[in-house]
Amino acid sequence: MSVVDHNAIESPRISEADVADYIALLKPRVMSLVIFTALVGLMIAPGHVHPVLAFTSILCIAVGAGASGALNMWYESDIDALMSRTANRPIPRGRITRAEALTFGMTLAFFSVMTLGVLVNWFAGALLAFTIFFYVVIYTMALKRWTAQNIVIGGAAGALPPVVAWVAATGSLSMEPLLLFLIIFFWTPPHFWALALFRSDDYARAGVPMLPVVAGPDATRLQILLYTVVLVAVAFAPWPLGYFDAVYGLTSLVLGGGMLALAINVYRRRQGSQALRATRKLFAFSILYLFALFAVLLLEVVVHALAPSIW
Amino acid sequence: MARAMADNREPDGIVLTEAQKKSRRERSIAIALALGVLVVLFFAVTMVKGPGVLVRPM
Numbered sequence: 145m146s147v148v149d150h151n152a153i154e155s156p157r158i159s160e161a162d163v164a165d166y167i168a169l170l171k172p173r174v175m176s177l178v179i180f181t182a183l184v185g186l187m188i189a190p191g192h193v194h195p196v197l198a199f200t201s202i203l204c205i206a207v208g209a210g211a212s213g214a215l216n217m218w219y220e221s222d223i224d225a226l227m228s229r230t231a232n233r234p235i236p237r238g239r240i241t242r243a244e245a246l247t248f249g250m251t252l253a254f255f256s257v258m259t260l261g262v263l264v265n266w267f268a269g270a271l272l273a274f275t276i277f278f279y280v281v282i283y284t285m286a287l288k289r290w291t292a293q294n295i296v297i298g299g300a301a302g303a304l305p306p307v308v309a310w311v312a313a314t315g316s317l318s319m320e321p322l323l324l325f326l327i328i329f330f331w332t333p334p335h336f337w338a339l340a341l342f343r344s345d346d347y348a349r350a351g352v353p354m355l356p357v358v359a360g361p362d363a364t365r366l367q368i369l370l371y372t373v374v375l376v377a378v379a380f381a382p383w384p385l386g387y388f389d390a391v392y393g394l395t396s397l398v399l400g401g402g403m404l405a406l407a408i409n410v411y412r413r414r415q416g417s418q419a420l421r422a423t424r425k426l427f428a429f430s431i432l433y434l435f436a437l438f439a440v441l442l443l444e445v446v447v448h449a450l451a452p453s454i455w
Numbered sequence: 456m457a458r459a460m461a462d463n464r465e466p467d468g469i470v471l472t473e474a475q476k477k478s479r480r481e482r483s484i485a486i487a488l489a490l491g492v493l494v495v496l497f498f499a500v501t502m503v504k505g506p507g508v509l510v511r512p513m
Contacts, residue, residue: 159475159478159479160475160478161482162477162482200496259493263496
């Protein structure tokens with residue numbers, strides 16, 4: 145007779161996670177926007193940055209953003225499993241364990257911050273560390289399940305990458321990166337609340353107090369409109385204030401008009417498929433809006449570098 | 456005698472499936488590449504900065 149029941153001993157879990165699962169942990173779509181906005185912050189900074197240092201800075205910021213994504217998925221795996229949008233993520237699917245995601249995220253966070261600090265400058269490294277901390281601890285752990293203002297305050301984390309890039313390039317802060325910060329900061333609420341309006345069932349099921357779940361769709365529509373008005377003004381202001389030039393100013397005016405028209409449409413159409421279509425349109429256009437605004441700034445730098453006599 | 460025969464057997468450890476071996480190999484290659492990038496990055500920045508690599512601006 146055996147004292148130990150060998151059938152009761154579980155064999156250790158052997159991971160079958162492949163590289164694609166770990167890449168999914170980095171939230172590649174969010175990372176691509178972070179890379180783009182950081183690139184703009186770096187390119188519009190005054191002075192010359194050596195391409196190797198520029199590449200190092202963008203790589204560290206991108207990896208730092210990926211680390212934030214992995215740590216976010218580690219903490220939120222319980223609610224991710226309940227929402228259709230996130231149920232296919234590696235942890236709810238059982239491809240990667242929470243412990244593996246935590247180790248992966250912490251390793252990337254450590255290396256991205258230390259590499260940026262050692263190779264570029266410690267101000268940028270510290271700011272990147274703060275960005276990761278803000279996204280993971282302040283937004284993911286504290287705000288997201290506690291208040292309907294989660295994405296308003298948490299939006300600061302998503303708005304910091306161009307500031308980190310500027311600091312990496314110059315070693316100091318000034319008004320231009322703070323303007324970029326404000327644009328992304330005020331862009332975040334209309335963008336995410338538009339998403340939350342047509343995903344409110346998901347958020348309600350997971351118990352996440354997004355604004356449409358807590359205050360209802362009509363209050364959310366009003367908030368979207370108000371934040372869009374502020375966003376359009378904030379995005380336009382750098383031109384009259386003399387920080388960015390007329391090409392940017394006029395682009396921001398045209399795009400801002402489109403954004404405002406779509407936000408008004410969301411506010412007015414509150415029932416049925418028309419309301420859903422209006423919300424989806426605003427969500428899609430908001431991505432184009434931010435991309436185009438930053439692309440104009442990037443384009444100006446490139447054109448100026450290639451043909452300085454045009455300016 | 457019976458004990459000696461038992462010692463000659465293959466160990467009853469965990470045998471990885473082909474899928475597990477493949478994914479482990481993929482992960483190992485990815486880690487190697489990441490470490491390689493890190494080495495190249497430190498080398499390139501050292502070359503770019505020259506003696507200035509020891510200067511640590513805040």
